[in-house]
Amino acid sequence: MTSYADFYRRSMDEPDDFWTEQAQLIDWQQPFTRVCNHDKPPFVHWFEGGKTNLCHNAVDRHLKDRPDQAALIYVSTETGVEKTYSFAELHREVQCMAASLQALGVQKGDRVLIYMPMVAEAAFAMLACARLGAIHCVVFGGFASGSLASRIDDATPKVIVSADAGSRGGKIVPYKPLLDEAIRLSHHKPEAVLLTDRGLAPMNIVAGRDQLWSDLRVRHIDAQVPCAWLDSTDISYTIYTSGTTGKPKGVQRDTGGYAVALAASMKHIFDGRAGETYFSTSDIGWVVGHSYIIYGPLIAGMATLMYEGLPTQGLDQQPDGGIWWRLVEKYKVTAMFSAPTAVRVLKKQDPALLKKYDLSSLRALFLAGEPLDEPTARWISEGLRVPIIDNYWQTETGWPLLTVANGVEKTPSKFGSPGIPMYGYRVKLLHESTGEELTQPNEKGVVVLEGPTPPGFMQTIWKDDTRFVNTYWKSVPGKMVYSTFDWGIRDENGYYFILGRTDDVINVAGHRLGTREIEESISGHAGVAEVAVVGVADSLKGQVAMAFVVPKDSSVLLDAAAALKLEGEIMKRVDGDLGALARPSRVRFVSVLPKTRSGKMLRRAIQAVCEGRDPGDLTTMDDPAALQQIKELVSAD
Ligand code: AMP
Numbered sequence: 001m002t003s004y005a006d007f008y009r010r011s012m013d014e015p016d017d018f019w020t021e022q023a024q025l026i027d028w029q030q031p032f033t034r035v036c037n038h039d040k041p042p043f044v045h046w047f048e049g050g051k052t053n054l055c056h057n058a059v060d061r062h063l064k065d066r067p068d069q070a071a072l073i074y075v076s077t078e079t080g081v082e083k084t085y086s087f088a089e090l091h092r093e094v095q096c097m098a099a100s101l102q103a104l105g106v107q108k109g110d111r112v113l114i115y116m117p118m119v120a121e122a123a124f125a126m127l128a129c130a131r132l133g134a135i136h137c138v139v140f141g142g143f144a145s146g147s148l149a150s151r152i153d154d155a156t157p158k159v160i161v162s163a164d165a166g167s168r169g170g171k172i173v174p175y176k177p178l179l180d181e182a183i184r185l186s187h188h189k190p191e192a193v194l195l196t197d198r199g200l201a202p203m204n205i206v207a208g209r210d211q212l213w214s215d216l217r218v219r220h221i222d223a224q225v226p227c228a229w230l231d232s233t234d235i236s237y238t239i240y241t242s243g244t245t246g247k248p249k250g251v252q253r254d255t256g257g258y259a260v261a262l263a264a265s266m267k268h269i270f271d272g273r274a275g276e277t278y279f280s281t282s283d284i285g286w287v288v289g290h291s292y293i294i295y296g297p298l299i300a301g302m303a304t305l306m307y308e309g310l311p312t313q314g315l316d317q318q319p320d321g322g323i324w325w326r327l328v329e330k331y332k333v334t335a336m337f338s339a340p341t342a343v344r345v346l347k348k349q350d351p352a353l354l355k356k357y358d359l360s361s362l363r364a365l366f367l368a369g370e371p372l373d374e375p376t377a378r379w380i381s382e383g384l385r386v387p388i389i390d391n392y393w394q395t396e397t398g399w400p401l402l403t404v405a406n407g408v409e410k411t412p413s414k415f416g417s418p419g420i421p422m423y424g425y426r427v428k429l430l431h432e433s434t435g436e437e438l439t440q441p442n443e444k445g446v447v448v449l450e451g452p453t454p455p456g457f458m459q460t461i462w463k464d465d466t467r468f469v470n471t472y473w474k475s476v477p478g479k480m481v482y483s484t485f486d487w488g489i490r491d492e493n494g495y496y497f498i499l500g501r502t503d504d505v506i507n508v509a510g511h512r513l514g515t516r517e518i519e520e521s522i523s524g525h526a527g528v529a530e531v532a533v534v535g536v537a538d539s540l541k542g543q544v545a546m547a548f549v550v551p552k553d554s555s556v557l558l559d560a561a562a563a564l565k566l567e568g569e570i571m572k573r574v575d576g577d578l579g580a581l582a583r584p585s586r587v588r589f590v591s592v593l594p595k596t597r598s599g600k601m602l603r604r605a606i607q608a609v610c611e612g613r614d615p616g617d618l619t620t621m622d623d624p625a626a627l628q629q630i631k632e633l634v635s636a637d
Pocket of ligand 1: 242287367368369370371372387390391392393394395396418484485486500501507511512628
């Protein structure tokens with residue numbers, strides 16, 4: 001067996017041979033002629049000359065050996081629906097969806113925006129786009145009209161695929177009115193909207209634009225739509241993520257490199273084998289959903305379990321904190337992927353639930369998206385008695401950057417550390433201000449990558465190469481390195497520890513949010529003069545957003561009832577613009593916000609005060625009373 005150290009070294013020293021080998025894990029309709037083109041850094045083109053298709057690799061190529069094997073297991077504890085699609089059945093549904101999209105005018109290169117709850121049709125739509133070479137842009141269903149409108153304007157989709165409603169904890173969340181409002185707000189208008197009617201909420205159908213999937217499905221159910229053979233470098237999808245400005249970034253991914261990266265990660269990192277079941281509890285609106293609900297497991301010939309619902313509710317819609325373990329037993333799940341927040345929720349359930357089911361099929365639980373605290377890791381590790389594997393990555397990377405590759409060599413994990421650099425990633429720690437590489441153990445620096453970035457990594461920001469270069473590759477003076485915008489340290493054994501973001505991005509229950517986006521929404525309220533939003537540590541969600549507002553009418557500062565009213569209005573506004581997940585846990589009113597003399601908001605100092613930490617050097621602060629005010633408000637709780 002190869003040691004991981006040798007495996008990693010080969011990926012660094014002989015990348016062409018290494019990735020050519022990995023590329024054999026997928027089908028190519030036409031072989032590539034060049035493995036890695038890094039002639040114009042930081043841009044990388046993987047597997048030039050090659051032609052392939054993500055949908056072919058995820059679905060069609062399994063029809064020969066495993067047509068009747070489960071491919072998509074759909075479980076909704078919100079609606080009580082539980083249905084398994086074999087590879088042959090999935091193939092049929094995806095072709096039908098592809099024919100329906102074609103009927104609505106979708107062609108190669110067109111964008112299709114998918115704004116859907118966790119329903120099987122969302123998976124069909126993503127795979128159908130991949131089949132046609134259309135670019136899908138999935139927008140998380142928890143986002144509201146304002147966020148959706150800005151994404152519609154950026155992606156300019158020909159068609160939007162959506163549904164009547166989602167459901168959360170038994171509460172119906174209508175999607176269609178939010179979508180209609182978003183289309184009203186956006187400058188770009190889609191030609192058609194394809195709607196799945198789940199019978200959860202009434203829909204106002206716009207004649208000439210809105211189409212029902214049920215109508216198109218009967219028309220196209222026997223359609224045969226061949227996979228379009230795409231250049232390896234053709235765009236497969238874009239996915240929006242938050243940064244330091246209010247404008248979300250469309251992370252753009254290729255086709256061939258992504259397929260190879262996922263196939264390789266399924267083998268080396270997730271140790272997933274064809275015929276087995278993979279269960280990721282994420283949502284298709286996030287990168288984990290793209291890589292490890294839809295494409296990764298299917299490319300590996302595994303069944304993927306797609307789940308709609310809370311971790312604490314059963315199929316009969318009654319409370320059941322053991323539902324996930326019940327599903328692991330029933331579908332013989334071998335690899336499970338979730339987030340630390342979900343485990344913290346489960347920790348509040350009866351621990352006997354972990355013993356009630358036969359979990360012997362499970363080989364590992366992978367957790368990602370936010371820091372995994374040691375008590376949570378220990379609790380679940382003792383309960384499940386399988387390795388708990390933390391993995392650190394970003395929407396931009398597409399697959400884990402730091403973890404352990406147990407499929408290559410069993411490597412011990414360390415509590416608190418996601419692990420060691422994965423093959424293909426040249427990970428470095430740099431000094432924040434000098435940009436010097438930190439080589440000694442336990443020095444704190446910014447986690448960066450040297451190019452060329454590996455297959456699966458973002459190609460660029462959709463329609464904006466300049467922003468891609470300026471945002472990610474120019475943050476360290478004199479060096480062209482990719483910044484993760486995360487702080488990290490590396491111990492004497494080469495294990496990395498992630499210490500939080502260097503920028504104004506916060507992480508609420510594993511969901512990445514830009515504080516700037518929330519600030520923009522809040523400052524749109526007529527009663528707000530100025531606002532600062534920071535992320536504050538929370539024992540359940542990791543972080544929550546907290547807003548500090550200078551009201552236009554200073555009487556609010558002295559009138560508790562007026563303050564409560566304004567707080568409620570501001571929260572409602574954020575709900576409407578961005579969605580409830582961006583709603584601050586509190587809105588507090590102050591007369592002035594702490595800034596430097598040059599006017600820069602001291603968000604890190606505000607955050608430190610909220611968390612009871614030392615705010616650090618405040619010599620550049622304009623008005624010390626500003627921070628004192630916040631301290632008093634927070635300590636009054
Ligand atoms: P996203 O792009 O939404 O996946 O968010 C990526 C960010 O989440 C990273 O830059 C980190 O700040 C954080 N993150 C993701 N995974 C981990 C992890 N395993 N440990 C610590 N932080 C993580």
